[in-house]
Amino acid sequence: MKDHSFWRKKIEALSSRIAKNNPTYNKWEREVLQSWLKSRDKKPGYAHKLTYSAEDVPAGQDNMPGVYPFTRGIYPDMYNGKIWSMRMFSGFGTPEDTNERLKYLLKQGETGLSIAFDEPTLYGINCDDARAEGEIGRCGVNVTTLKDMEVIFKDIPLEKVSTSMTINAPAIILFAMFVSVAQKRGVPLAMLSGTLQADMLKEYIAQKEWVYPPEAHLRLMRDMMVFSTKKMPKWNHVSVSGYHIREAGATAVQELAFTLADGFYYIDMGIKAGLDVDEFAPRISFFFDSSINMFEEIAKFRAARRIWARVLKDKYGAKDPRSLKLRFHTQTSGYTLSWQQPLNNIVRTSLEALSAVLGGTQSLHTNSYDEALALPTEAAAKVALRTQQIIAEETGVVDVVDPLGGSYYIENLTQRMELEAYRYFDKIDSMGGILEAIKNGYPQKEIAKSSYERQTRLESLEDVMVGVNKYKDDEEKPINILRIDRKPEMIQRKRLTSIKRARDEKKIVACLKKLRAAMASDDTNTVPYVIAAVKAYATLGEIMDVGREVYGEWKEPKIL
Numbered sequence: 001m002k003d004h005s006f007w008r009k010k011i012e013a014l015s016s017r018i019a020k021n022n023p024t025y026n027k028w029e030r031e032v033l034q035s036w037l038k039s040r041d042k043k044p045g046y047a048h049k050l051t052y053s054a055e056d057v058p059a060g061q062d063n064m065p066g067v068y069p070f071t072r073g074i075y076p077d078m079y080n081g082k083i084w085s086m087r088m089f090s091g092f093g094t095p096e097d098t099n100e101r102l103k104y105l106l107k108q109g110e111t112g113l114s115i116a117f118d119e120p121t122l123y124g125i126n127c128d129d130a131r132a133e134g135e136i137g138r139c140g141v142n143v144t145t146l147k148d149m150e151v152i153f154k155d156i157p158l159e160k161v162s163t164s165m166t167i168n169a170p171a172i173i174l175f176a177m178f179v180s181v182a183q184k185r186g187v188p189l190a191m192l193s194g195t196l197q198a199d200m201l202k203e204y205i206a207q208k209e210w211v212y213p214p215e216a217h218l219r220l221m222r223d224m225m226v227f228s229t230k231k232m233p234k235w236n237h238v239s240v241s242g243y244h245i246r247e248a249g250a251t252a253v254q255e256l257a258f259t260l261a262d263g264f265y266y267i268d269m270g271i272k273a274g275l276d277v278d279e280f281a282p283r284i285s286f287f288f289d290s291s292i293n294m295f296e297e298i299a300k301f302r303a304a305r306r307i308w309a310r311v312l313k314d315k316y317g318a319k320d321p322r323s324l325k326l327r328f329h330t331q332t333s334g335y336t337l338s339w340q341q342p343l344n345n346i347v348r349t350s351l352e353a354l355s356a357v358l359g360g361t362q363s364l365h366t367n368s369y370d371e372a373l374a375l376p377t378e379a380a381a382k383v384a385l386r387t388q389q390i391i392a393e394e395t396g397v398v399d400v401v402d403p404l405g406g407s408y409y410i411e412n413l414t415q416r417m418e419l420e421a422y423r424y425f426d427k428i429d430s431m432g433g434i435l436e437a438i439k440n441g442y443p444q445k446e447i448a449k450s451s452y453e454r455q456t457r458l459e460s461l462e463d464v465m466v467g468v469n470k471y472k473d474d475e476e477k478p479i480n481i482l483r484i485d486r487k488p489e490m491i492q493r494k495r496l497t498s499i500k501r502a503r504d505e506k507k508i509v510a511c512l513k514k515l516r517a518a519m520a521s522d523d524t525n526t527v528p529y530v531i532a533a534v535k536a537y538a539t540l541g542e543i544m545d546v547g548r549e550v551y552g553e554w555k556e557p558k559i560l
Contacts, residue, residue: 007426014419017058024053052408058415065401069309071302072402073360074325079398085363086388091116091141092375093488095151098141108385114164116140122209124170124544127492137488145499146534149177159187163194169211171198172220173543176530195236195285201262202241205443206248216551222273227527229280236285246289247335249451252300253417257424258443260307261434267316282322290356291333299413301359307418329363330356337372341467342479345369350387357391374481441557503537511536512546519550
């Protein structure tokens with residue numbers, strides 16, 4: 001048991017603020033609604049309240065944006081001051097292919113880069129490894145050595161464009177490559193801005209792309225946190241990701257709770273590493289899913305800001321306002337996309353993007369309509385980017401900060417989601433914290449149950465998915481999709497062979513030996529040693545193998 005009493009106090013305080021009884025609603029339901037339904041021979045089959053009133057809004061509501069606890073937004077003027085970063089998740093084929101796509105999107109008005117890596121890269125496997133066969137460049141760009149990273153960012157000004165990299169198990173290696181590219185160009189590290197996902201706890205919860213035992217990956221995360229805090233003031237050293245948790249089948253409340261629980265663990269980790277909370281907390285960012293239930297998503301984002309601010313202040317004693325401001329990137333939902341009637345996905349993505357904007361996101365990726373079938377084509381990616389631009393430039397929703405603030409329903413839902421999240425925190429801490437909960441399979445079981453229940457509702461038509469289980473077409477007309485052949489695999493293997501012939505093998509051996517010693521010593525920061533190995537053109541797989549030797553590997557506990 002860790003902070004059981006802290007969460008219990010939060011639960012009690014919030015519970016007392018949420019109205020248990022609403023006389024106005026009860027009177028309306030009894031005198032108006034019931035007689036109306038009776039006149040239409042309709043039975044009251046609704047599963048929730050049909051409307052909300054002032055009596056449903058908790059006392060002591062937060063009134064203004066840019067003010068603690070930031071429920072209504074972390075900045076006073078929000079999008080009147082700066083539009084969110086339009087950051088399309090991009091990467092496929094060879095580094096040359098991805099470089100071309102990134103420059104195309106920047107030309108089309110994208111304002112930040114977001115790099116997707118293929119499965120071999122995500123697992124720390126070289127492109128010439130037998131396990132990588134058939135997977136090179138298929139679900140993202142392939143990176144095996146520093147040369148690949150140099151090509152990806154060719155002619156892209158790193159000091160002017162922020163870069164997000166969705167990489168986790170080998171995050172320290174890709175981070176070292178990015179740093180090395182900047183150093184070779186003479187770009188000061190203090191000028192680099194962007195985000196490294198590096199969120200290993202959610203890998204064990206949902207995405208399942210780990211290599212080492214949890215403690216080993218968390219130690220490497222700590223090293224990156226300390227290095228970035230000291231040398232890269234504009235760099236987000238971790239993006240705490242709820243997106244993959246949600247995509248695995250979690251509910252909105254579960255996404256909220258498990259994501260923030262991970263974030264609190266990283267706060268504890270930084271403090272244990274000797275950092276002051278206000279020294280590193282401002283550079284922790286978040287990554288949320290925006291799904292199809294608009295009001296639920298908006299309330300989730302508002303609740304996330306409020307919880308983070310309150311816990312950082314009350315539990316961790318943070319004093320810098322930047323530490324209290326939860327900044328987040330959003331991606332529209334993948335699990336709501338359908339391969340049936342794929343053009344329907346444009347509508348889904350538009351509504352989900354609107355939810356993210358109304359919820360106050362700082363950065364946004366909109367999925368392409370063809371992503372249920374393949375990686376997006378250039379044309380589909382352009383439509384997805386234009387979706388954001390239409391919301392920003394044509395709809396007027398950016399003119400007012402938190403335009404739904406004060407809505408009886410939104411305020412009540414925000415409060416209820418906050419309360420349910422605290423109940424999850426209490427349960428998790430009763431197990432010894434989120435790491436122990438993961439080892440015991442608790443979040444995994446909760447998500448599996450929710451995923452099963454959602455699928456059951458779809459199959460029974462309790463939930464409708466247009467074009468999938470209702471309004472189906474007898475004949476589906478195929479659309480053009482992006483097809484990745486084996487050419488990237490041949491190119492990458494040829495490049496790797498060339499690099500191995502040209503590099504200094506003695507230097508490689510020496511760098512890996514020093515890295516091995518650093519990994520074996522918990523008191524040594526491993527980042528400089530990984531950078532040295534990367535600059536010598538040690539491969540991704542060679543560096544990961546050093547960790548495998550030192551830390552071993554890990555298997556997930558059975559959860560059923």
